[in-house]
Amino acid sequence: MKSKSLAGGRKEKIFPVAALLLVSIILSGACTRNVYVPVLMPAPVDIGAHIQTVAVVDRTTPGEGAGSKQGESQSARQSSLHREASQKAVEGLVRTLEVSPKYTAVTRTAERLTTPAEKGSWPPPLSWTEIESLAERYDSDVVLVLETFDTDFMITDGGIMSASTGTPRSVSNAGDGSRSRDRGGSDLSGSRVRAGGMAGIKLGFRVYDPVNRSIADEFMFNHYARWEAQGNPLQMVVGGIIDHRMAVIDASYESGAIYGERISPLWITLERDFFTKGGRNTDFNTGVRRATVNDWEGARQAWNISADDPKRKTAGRSAYNLALMHEIDGDLDLALEWARYSYSDYRIRRARDYAQRLEVRIRERQIAGEQFR
Template sequence: MKNQSLLLLALVALISWSCGTSSTYLEVLQPSQIVLPDDIKVVALIDRSKPEKGFANFLEGMVSGEDFGQDREGRRLAMQNLTTTLTRTPTLQVKGTGLEYNGLKNGKQMLPPMNWNEVQSICSKYGADAMIALESFDSSSDISYSQSSYKSKQKDGTEVIKYTHTARRNVRVYMGWRVYDAKKRVVVDENTVSQYDEDSATGDTQDKARTNLRSQLTAVRDLAAKAGDAYGKRIAPVWVNVSRTYYTTAKGADKNAMEEAHRLTQANKWEDAAKIWHDLLSSARDPKTKGKAAHNLALAMERNGNLKEAEDWAGKAYTQYGNKTSQSYVYVIQQRISDQERLDYQLKKVKP
């Protein structure tokens, strides 16, 4: 797997080099979907979705084809990724409690909200203003099969019909969350979510095709982890890494200048690189180079947080210099400007 990852990175680098582009990452504070009350600054996490023990639940798992411990692992990964995501927000401090409570037998449904005296007791113990609870968790899957035929020649020249079997597994994870405001005794968010994924694999037989599928346990773990991350982003602004592409080469007399600017970016000297791109707007002989330089200037402005200037440069790269790639970049910057307006409002809500 490690060798495959290195090969993929090398392939991406080769494609970027051949296209005369490179990629860089920006750390961006992404606004949340909802705004929690101002006085919630510390949250305690609990798991209230633990299934009851008993033969009935064991039998249900056998009938549904669940891997041993897959829901337990899914719950753990959902809580773990929620915690990890919330460590990347400037608005909340997270307190893990390790507390587990039994949920309903039907993991797709939530119990009524927890008793407020108990909520306040937990929050008081962990110094929290609110409590986030995983209220329900369930996973399910189904497998379907298909086959196709093809002709194959034997060594003696005769043709035989062979079959390729395809197995497709649909995996679903269901989760419910609540945020309890301990002081106001109000559930400030209640959210149910389902994550879905499909795997497919082939083999000479139906059994081999099924064996070649990613394990059901792995699929549930991956979906649960994504759901935990998604809920963290729902309730709090979170720092995320975003990728941006910029130009590194040009033709003719402009080649050396563009390559020098690229080396400066690799040394994290973006302001010096921006000076070269500015010069190329007047000195470049190839109109395409001017479009590349304007596009790169938009990225330099975005890196500095000057989003309106970034939008202007990306717009010029497209409208004045005909760089088609910059059209989509304009939309990206416009979305960032909209997000920033929401973020400014959210951060003002939590500033002392």
């Protein structure tokens, strides 16, 4: 099968920005090089192709009906942390939505609605009258509400390390204000103290679609982030290094971003490779040099010629490389043809796995296309 006999396929025109992104290359081995290709992945949850504008609302302010445990026993410091952390979760969500090509406008509203529910529990859905009012006020297709939010932090481990050796040391303290010492009686004032902890975030979002008067998505989940620090002296750890506040804030931002990824098609990079050794074929080697400097069109022209080489390895590797060229160009159907040809006619085993990955990409492209209007 000659290279010129392969029919042209359909290019991935729905997301032309991919053609503008630089494809980077690094040396990966003796006969191949890695290529990182930008790919638009579909959202795990499709909230509707008609949804392009979003208004984000925080509904986690404790209300009068939230119960005494939440409203009365919570200290002012805890309330401040809860408020700051919930806002960070909203920020992480908004930033993720903003980088998705699906959404044309994401409005982070100043609305802070009260909730009648305990922290970590679902409140009743907002009324459609209120949702329609919010959607009209912010000119949005949907109203995305942070409905429930709770935080936790616990110390998981810690210890004191020798300043000279870095080895753990046991601690004792006389309790009379004297310096802490290890079991051998040595002063620990010059040692470094290590501590570890875990920040936990529990939150839930609802996506209200006022047009269809339906909840497009409702999801509650937990996110945990490990935290570690060390310092000197011990008082710094107790008073400052164990800053669980920052650990909770960072984990909150991450949790909001995680939900944003759930409902957003997003660009990622996939790792691919191409062959760099194809015998003494001049055209094959020319294609390698052109690909190395991101001259993909020039590389494709050269490999189209070397694909007719009488040596099976050279022809098969050229076909494999041409599959990659067409994937970079967005023509996944033609890329799949070349990958299958490389394996079926020349037994390039790497091409079999590549063809399977391309089949997955074609299905994902179709799904992503259905998530846009």
